[in-house]
Amino acid sequence: MSFLTRTMPDGTRALYEWFGAMHTRVDILLRSSAYDYDYLRDTVGIMRQEICEIEKTGNRFDPTSEVSRLNALPAGVKHTLSPRLYDILTLCLRYNKQTEGLFDITVQSKGHSPQTIGGIHIDSDGTYSRDSENIVIDLSGFLKGYALDRVRPVLEERGITDALVNMGNSSIMAMGDVPGPVRNACLTTSGNDSPDRCHIVNPLTGEMIRGKRQVQVVTNSGAEGEAEATRRFISCCL
Amino acid sequence: MENATINRREFLRGLGIAGAGVLAATSPWLSAFSEVKETAKERCRLGIIGPGSRGQFLMNFIATNPKAEIVAIADIYEPSINAALKIAPDAKVYRDYRQLLADKNVEAVVVATPLNTHYGIVMDAFDAGKHVYCEKTIGYTMEQCYNMYMRHLETGLLFFSGQQRLFDPRYIKAMDMVHKGTFGKVSAVEAYWNRNGDWRREVPSPDLERFINWRLYRESSRGLMSELGCHQLQVGTWALGKLPDRVMGHGGITFWKDGREVHDNVHCIYGYDTGETITYGSVISNKFYGLEEKIMGNLGTVEPENGKYFFEEIAPAPAFLQMLNKWENDLFEELPFAGTSWAPETANVNKGEFLLGERPKADGTSLLTEAFVEAVITGKQPERIAEEGYYASLLCLWGFEAIESGAILPFPEQYKIDYAPYGTKRQDIVS
Ligand SMILES: NC(=O)c1ccc[n+]([C@@H]2O[C@H](COP(=O)([O-])OP(=O)(O)OC[C@H]3O[C@@H](n4cnc5c(N)ncnc54)[C@H](O)[C@@H]3O)[C@@H](O)[C@H]2O)c1
Numbered sequence: 001m002s003f004l005t006r007t008m009p010d011g012t013r014a015l016y017e018w019f020g021a022m023h024t025r026v027d028i029l030l031r032s033s034a035y036d037y038d039y040l041r042d043t044v045g046i047m048r049q050e051i052c053e054i055e056k057t058g059n060r061f062d063p064t065s066e067v068s069r070l071n072a073l074p075a076g077v078k079h080t081l082s083p084r085l086y087d088i089l090t091l092c093l094r095y096n097k098q099t100e101g102l103f104d105i106t107v108q109s110k111g112h113s114p115q116t117i118g119g120i121h122i123d124s125d126g127t128y129s130r131d132s133e134n135i136v137i138d139l140s141g142f143l144k145g146y147a148l149d150r151v152r153p154v155l156e157e158r159g160i161t162d163a164l165v166n167m168g169n170s171s172i173m174a175m176g177d178v179p180g181p182v183r184n185a186c187l188t189t190s191g192n193d194s195p196d197r198c199h200i201v202n203p204l205t206g207e208m209i210r211g212k213r214q215v216q217v218v219t220n221s222g223a224e225g226e227a228e229a230t231r232r233f234i235s236c237c238l
Numbered sequence: 239m240e241n242a243t244i245n246r247r248e249f250l251r252g253l254g255i256a257g258a259g260v261l262a263a264t265s266p267w268l269s270a271f272s273e274v275k276e277t278a279k280e281r282c283r284l285g286i287i288g289p290g291s292r293g294q295f296l297m298n299f300i301a302t303n304p305k306a307e308i309v310a311i312a313d314i315y316e317p318s319i320n321a322a323l324k325i326a327p328d329a330k331v332y333r334d335y336r337q338l339l340a341d342k343n344v345e346a347v348v349v350a351t352p353l354n355t356h357y358g359i360v361m362d363a364f365d366a367g368k369h370v371y372c373e374k375t376i377g378y379t380m381e382q383c384y385n386m387y388m389r390h391l392e393t394g395l396l397f398f399s400g401q402q403r404l405f406d407p408r409y410i411k412a413m414d415m416v417h418k419g420t421f422g423k424v425s426a427v428e429a430y431w432n433r434n435g436d437w438r439r440e441v442p443s444p445d446l447e448r449f450i451n452w453r454l455y456r457e458s459s460r461g462l463m464s465e466l467g468c469h470q471l472q473v474g475t476w477a478l479g480k481l482p483d484r485v486m487g488h489g490g491i492t493f494w495k496d497g498r499e500v501h502d503n504v505h506c507i508y509g510y511d512t513g514e515t516i517t518y519g520s521v522i523s524n525k526f527y528g529l530e531e532k533i534m535g536n537l538g539t540v541e542p543e544n545g546k547y548f549f550e551e552i553a554p555a556p557a558f559l560q561m562l563n564k565w566e567n568d569l570f571e572e573l574p575f576a577g578t579s580w581a582p583e584t585a586n587v588n589k590g591e592f593l594l595g596e597r598p599k600a601d602g603t604s605l606l607t608e609a610f611v612e613a614v615i616t617g618k619q620p621e622r623i624a625e626e627g628y629y630a631s632l633l634c635l636w637g638f639e640a641i642e643s644g645a646i647l648p649f650p651e652q653y654k655i656d657y658a659p660y661g662t663k664r665q666d667i668v669s
Binding site for chain 2: 001002003004005006008014016018019020023024025027029037144164166168169170172178179181189190191192193214
């Protein structure tokens with residue numbers, strides 16, 4: 001993992017470490033006057049592991065991921081979810097309701113309609129099943145924000161109060177005293193950065209949203225930021 | 239004078255450090271500047287022996303240093319004396335360096351004569367009780383270097399050599415990063431210095447050929463190894479933090495067949511029992527790749543000469559780099575990172591990052607002379623500076639012997655000195 005350090009005249013240490021994950025780059029800046037670089041680097045190591053495990057669970061392009069198993073599951077067959085994926089899916093279903101269907105992790109399904117997501121069942125015993133084999137769960141618009149929420153407790157447990165975590169520019173978390181676009185919050189950007197890029201589908205109409213346009217939201221939770229940014233991007237384009 | 243202090247302050251600020259003490263582990267000789275304030279009103283009196291091209295270059299720095307006075311020069315060549323007097327008009331002129339050494343007014347000497355004359359002059363200087371700055375390579379043989387170093391220890395007199403990279407901000411910064419593990423495990427250092435030219439000086443009359451072009455003749459020079467290799471081999475051991483165990487080499491005169499006696503292309507491989515290598519090559523009939531010391535770790539590469547470093551995988555994000563570099567002054571321009579997602583396909587080619595914000599205008603020579611002046615005033619030999627000079631000289635002469643003999647030569651144990659290796663991975667050298 002690549003890193004750079006800088007010690008300020010007052011003895012404060014800044015560690016900047018970055019790596020590739022979730023098909024993007026992750027940039028982490030920690031600032032501390034209490035801990036040495038070894039400790040700060042170990043902290044980033046734990047954060048990275050958490051991020052990689054989230055990716056390992058939720059990347060549908062990785063045939064060995066748990067979400068790939070769900071996408072290959074015969075209709076009606078039950079799968080006992082890992083606690084991590086259980087957490088992710090229940091959150092996503094909740095955000096689907098909260099956004100009135102605009103945030104939809106099944107939008108990549110064959111023959112998708114606003115009702116498709118209703119074909120997903122998560123039981124209170126933690127099992128998953130689906131009504132149709134056409135259902136495809138795609139978490140790529142969610143995992144980065146979710147990862148921010150999962151690395152925050154790592155920082156808190158290790159006593160780091162000043163941190164900036166950037167997941168590929170679109171999901172950024174700033175804690176404490178760090179320069180950044182927000183303070184003690186998450187900034188999530190959703191949209192197309194060029195006129196020819198379009199990757200967000202309106203789940204209500206099935207249409208790709210075109211045009212260079214983006215929205216930014218500031219939230220406490222990164223996961224919520226993903227859902228809310230998606231909702232606003234789609235609704236402002238309606 | 240205000241100027242010199244500003245330089246030093248800017249130099250340290252450029253490194254992004256609070257003071258010289260911060261880099262003590264990676265560049266301990268910077269302790270030379272630790273008492274700068276207390277010495278503000280003092281001056282040292284220097285004599286220059288052999289004010290030829292390098293000697294005059296050094297004199298130009300010393301002459302502007304308010305803490306130094308060039309009180310004497312000694313040379314055997316009138317044009318050199320005349321040129322030197324233009325820089326230091328009040329200096330007393332000697333035609334025999336021994337007279338300069340006998341001059342009680344001289345506290346310390348700078349020796350910038352041809353390689354083969356260093357030994358006699360430096361040993362005499364120590365005998366005369368003078369502190370010594372000797373240009374690299376310090377001796378013509380390994381034994382001479384050893385005796386010079388030992389004489390320095392016995393007399394307790396200062397001993398500096400002309401390894402200006404020790405004071406070059408790019409190198410200091412690069413080594414700090416290397417020793418912190420920024421580039422991972424360093425397996426190899428590839429050093430080279432290529433030029434395309436005959437390496438000759440103009441000679442006013444043929445009988446002066448060997449005197450002026452002393453670099454080209456075996457009696458006075460070890461060729462490219464002693465004249466160029468010395469600098470770069472020191473960079474290799476500085477980065478790896480330890481001395482090699484064996485060397486092999488090859489050289490020849492392949493292009494400049496003009497009567498010279500030293501090789502116009504040389505290559506050496508220095509090997510470690512632990513597997514690392516330092517390679518050194520110098521060719522003077524092709525300049526395309528110029529000079530560099532590529533320090534190669536599994537996470538990245540540093541090219542201190544070029545002033546850049548490169549990471550193997552993903553380059554650092556410009557906004558985060560800006561944060562690190564400008565934090566001190568809270569000068570954040572628009573931090574350009576919030577936006578739609580970064581994807582590996584859109585990453586640019588690896589252009590590398592600058593070690594220091596801007597490309598420094600000068601190498602470390604000015605600071606090296608300043609450090610010597612400070613040391614003469616305080617009487618304190620900065621840590622490791624003599625040792626670095628000694629081993630830089632030893633390594634190039636050892637490589638020269640490998641080229642001469644064609645054999646794989648083990649490290650010459652008889653010339654080992656007490657020298658604690660750098661930690662190759664220092665974590666937090668600041669605290
Ligand atoms: N650190 C560096 O980057 C660097 C750069 C260039 C040269 N050097 C070193 O500096 C030294 C001199 O190189 P240069 O290029 O200036 O050579 P040069 O030939 O230009 O100068 C040598 C001077 O020494 C004088 N000299 C010769 N024998 C003498 C004696 N017995 N007593 C007094 N004076 C005598 C000569 O007349 C001449 O003025 C060499 O050791 C060289 O390796 C170091």
